[in-house]
């Protein structure tokens with residue numbers, strides 16, 4: 001692949017997750033992922049068309065906002081991601097990247113973009129390795145999606161590992177499906193109390209509350 005990216009969709013919405021919730025954003029969803037998580041809510045990411053960096057920039061410009069969120073699929077699989085990020089930074093875009101933490105991150109991304117990195121629990125089918133956790137050193141935010149089948153002990157095991165690698169990143173514990181039930185809130189509270197020196201927060205997907213669980217929002 002030369003100067004091309006395989007893209008599933010480009011769309012405008014309001015960020016629904018994390019500390020940037022509410023921010024008008026252009027989302028670029030890249031095609032393809034090296035995992036196949038059990039709870040993946042974007043399995044349609046496999047479809048896609050080819051775009052050059054310049055074509056993507058032209059698509060982004062149509063929406064007249066300066067925030068771009070690169071997601072997937074797994075964005076780090078795109079060979080030329082560095083080139084696209086460079087172009088966006090030159091044009092003064094604020095860029096966030098979501099990654100599943102299984103692929104090394106170019107150092108440039110750590111200081112030029114906001115990095116949201118996933119830690120996978122057993123219920124995903126692909127629990128994160130120690131190497132994956134080490135990569136999270138670069139993270140601004142960590143997300144751990146949990147289901148009823150994941151134990152507190154496993155979450156705490158990862159938090160213990162993260163504690164050795166994190167500086168100030170926020171850690172979101174997000175129930176699968178993104179719509180917390182009271183028992184999920186209790187669980188996050190119980191775990192957060194064990195790690196008072198980490199910034200542990202309940203994760204949820206605001207966009208699903210507002211628009212329901214559908215594509216392109």
Ligand code: SF4
Pocket residue numbers: 033034035036037039040041042043045072073074100
């Ligand atoms: S890493 Fe993300 S995009 Fe890939 S399969 Fe898992 S949930 Fe889906």
